[in-house]
Amino acid sequence: MSPTATIILIVVILVVIAAVVYGVQVMRRKQLQNTFGPEYDRAVADTGSRTEAEKELREREKRHASFELKPLSPEAQSTYAANWEEVQIQFVDSPVEAVTAADDLVTRLITDRGYPTAEYDDRLANLSVEHARTLEHYRKAHEISRRNSAGEANTEDLRQALVHYRALFADLLGADPVPSTGTTTPTAPVSAPAAEESTSEAPAPRTPADESPARDTSR
Template sequence: MSPTLVIILVVVVVVLLVIAAIVFGVHASRRRRLQKTFGPEYDRVVGDADSRTAGERELEERRKRHAGLELKALSAQNKARYSAAWEEVQIQFVDAPEQAVATADELVTRLIAERGYPTGDYDEQLATLSVAHARTLGHYRDAHAISERSRIGEAETEDLRQALVHYRALFADLLGENPVRSEGAAPGTEPDVPSQKTDDHDSDVAVPRRDATSR
């Protein structure tokens, strides 16, 4: 093999290695960006997909659809209106927990719509919300699941209380106030929901008065 051919082969190998490094770097950068944007939703989507590439493609599509939405910021007046409505939901929970959860679902859906997100299809809601509200998406899934069980009479009072806590997580995130506790935060800072006294033996469970509900 002539020296010239050896040099050409070396140059070709180096060029191929550089191209491979660039491609790897681009993919790694995109992966880090998707993981940062979607958090635990990244693992969920990639785990459900046929391959990591397919999962990441789905997340990129979500990001593009989200970029095409005309999202709206809430005015101070609307924020106050929604906050007052949520307080009414918590008051309602004391006497009618099932109805309170149904009302919470309707209120959250209304807020989602007012912010500019689609509300027609539940899966579509999740997909579009996952781009900017990934950290509270698990709360919404859990709340929705309990709400569905409540509709057929299969949810206990504590389940319903947890549903309200979950709904409030996304509600606060969309409202942009009173952010919910993130992973690793100090205990005792999660959204508060009134407990409901179920019988005379539940002396350790306080029922708040209507004029002294939780936040």
């Protein structure tokens, strides 16, 4: 083989290797984008580097794989749905307390699903692997809850917080906690729309006239 042919062969091999490496990178990037949805773009924006963001997201996947996550039993689902219904009824007379109760209930559900007890930011990272598409709802609800604790949230803010909490709550629960019966105000579907979309049409928590009496879940 002549020196020229050897050089051409080496160049071709290098081009093929580069194409394979690039293809693998594209495939892995696409996989991360499919897994994390809007959280992928948020991670890129937060880190300022696509490479660093993808490294962080892969670390989240590894950490998530170590969790012993478990689905809720039908009995636990029913109990949580009843508890949520009570929170919505409580909102009518005590919206401030209801939003606090919603935050506590969501946190308890996160723990019962098998996610480790963690600080809020860590909780977001842990949830982002399987619940990325409702995570922005959680952020907005948490921010309103923080303002609520400082006495800075009005009733409409609190109503929106409950709508946002319900989106993540339903995602974790695996069912709409207050399904429509055909005679009550329609509720949002389980696969809640991304929080970037308008929530102005989201239903308000139902009133006592709409609700059946809260079940006693203390037993």
